[in-house]
Amino acid sequence: MSALLTIEDVSMRFGAYQALDRIDLDIQQGEFVALLGPSGCGKTTLLRAIAGFLKPESGRILIDGQDISRLPAHHRPLNTVFQNYALFPHMTVLENVAYGPRRQGASKADAADRARAALDMVGLADFGPRYPRKMSGGQQQRVALARAIVNQPKLLLLDEPLSALDLKLRKRMQLELKHLQAKLGIAFIFVTHDQEEAMTMADRVVVMHAGRIEQVGAGTDIYRQPATRFVAEFIGDANFMAYTLATSATGDTLQLDLQNLRVPLAGNNTVNNTVKTLPTPTRGVAVLRPEDLRLADGQATGMLTGTVADVINVGSHSMIHVDIDGQTVVSRHGGIAPSGLRPGAPVSLTFAPEHLHLIGEQP
C-alpha cells in the first residue's frame, strides 16, 4: 500500500541557513506522527512546506501519489491547527468553524450543521454564538481543532497546538487529541519540542536536528536505541561513557574509559552505527539511562565508585548525581533518596551490561 504522504528529498534554505536538508519521510493513512526537535531544527518549516505556506527549493511532496508541491495552500487536501490557534476574531465560534465548508461551496445551513457536528465532537456544542476572545485558551484550542477537522481532511497538521496551555490542561488535551485521532482515523502530524508529549501521543516519532531527520521510530525504540548522541541526549536523560572494544581469551569485552571498567559484551547490547553498515565500531560512546544505573545494595561493592555531588528529590523519584573521577553520572532512584546520601558521601553504583547502548564512532 502506498503512503498517504510522501516527502521526497525536500530541501530549503533561508539565506545561508539550511532549514531543511534533504528530508525523506513517508506517512501512512491514519498514523499519528510527531515531529520532534529543539527550536530551529526545521520541524515547523517542514510542516509549513507540507501545508503550502513555504515553497521548498527542491524535492517533491506527494499526497496519495499526487504531487502537490506546486499546489497553492488553498487547494491542498489537508488542514492545520495553528500554534496560536489563528481564530478569526471578528467571527463567532460557529462562523469560524463553518468557514471551511462555506469556502468549499456548502450552503449556509449545511455549513452550520457540519460546524455544529464538529463543535459537538470537541465538546463545545453550546459555544457557537460566542466570540473566540471571550473563551479560555483550552476552549480556543478546541475551536481551532473543530475548525480544522470540519472539512474531513485526510491529513491534519498541528503546529505545537498545546504549547500555550498550562501543564495540567496540556496533559489532558494530549490524551483527548490521541483519542480524537483514533476516532476520526485522520493522519496527524504533530510538531512539538516536548519529548514527553511526542512519546505520549505519537505512533511514530521523527526526531529532527539542524534541518535533518536524525531518527524515525516508535517512541520506546527511540528511547532505548537512539541512533545518535543527539537523539540520546534530547530524548530523556542519558549518561555517556566512552568505550573501547577489546578482545581477550574469554571473549569480547567492553572497556569503559571510566575507571577502566571492563564488562562482557552482552549478546543483546544494541549497537548503532552512525554510518550505514559497518561492523561493530571499536570505539564509541555507550549510553546508559539513569534508571538503569542503580545504587549498590548495602555494603556490596558496585561496578563504579564515586562521591555524591547532588541529590534531587522530586517526590515520585529522585536523581542522584555522582561524581566519578571528575565525570558526573546520574542515577535515578524510585521514591525518595536514602537519607544517608549527602553530597560528599562515597557511593557505589551498578548496572547490567546489556543496558548499555553503544553508539559507534566513525573510524
Place this chain on the structure above:
Amino acid sequence: MLFFAAFFLAPLAVVALASVTSGEPGLSLTTQQYLRVLADQYHWDVILTTFRLAFFTTLVCVILGYPLAWYLVRVVRWQAWRRFCVILLVVPLFTSNIVRAFGWMVLLGRNGLVNQALVGVGAADRPVRFIGTELGILIGMVYVLLPFVVLAVGNALARVDPACEHASADLGASPTATFFHITWPLTLPGVMSGAIIVFTLAVSAYVTPALLSGGRISVLSMLIFQQYSSVFDFHYGGALSMVLLVFTLILVALANRAATLPGAAR
C-alpha cells in the same frame, strides 16, 4: 485635564455662547443666529457642498490609500525602500498647506502641467477647467489628506495576524475570498479611523478650498472665516461653527458605530 479645559473647552464655550446671544447688552439667549443660518437656502447649499467635498475626498483617499498601504506593508520587502516611501508620504505634512495649495494651482492651471499632459496625450481637446471647480478642490484635498489614510490602514494591515490569513487559505479560501472575508474586516477599524480623520479635516479645511476655489465655490469654513475676519459678526460666525461641529459629530458617531467589530475586545 486643566490644560484640556483651558485650551480646548474654554474657546469652544466662548464660541457656543456667542452663537446663542445677539450682541446687544445684557445676557439674553436667542436662537436668531441659528434661524439665520438654517432658514437660508444658501447656507444649505454651502453645507451640502462642504459635506459632499469631504465625503468624496474621504472616498477617494480610501480607494487610493488602501492599495498604497497594502503595497508598503505587504509588497515591499526591502526595508530601506519602505522607509523611503513612508518619508515621501509624510514629508508633505511638514510643509505649509498654503505652499502645497499654490503648487496645485500651478499644476492645475489653464496652462499647467496637468492640462498640458491631458491635451498632449489627447485625452482632452482643450484645457480642462480645474481651478474654481469642486474637482480641483477635491484633487488638492486628497493630496493633502491621503497620508492619514495610508498610515492608519498601513498600521491596521501590519497588525493583522498572518496566521489568520494562512488559516483562511488552509481552509480552502482563494486569495480573493481571504481578502474579503478576513483581511478587509480586520482592517476595517483602521480604514474607518483613517476615514474619520480625513473627513473631519476635509470638512474643516480652509486653505486648500479657499485657494483652489478661485472665489467661485464656498465651503462652510470659508464662510465662518469671513464672519470672523471681515464682517466681525462673532455671533453669526459662532452659529455657523456650531452647525459645522454638530453635523460633523453626528457623522463621525455614525461612522464609529459602523466600524466597531462585533468580536472586538471589551
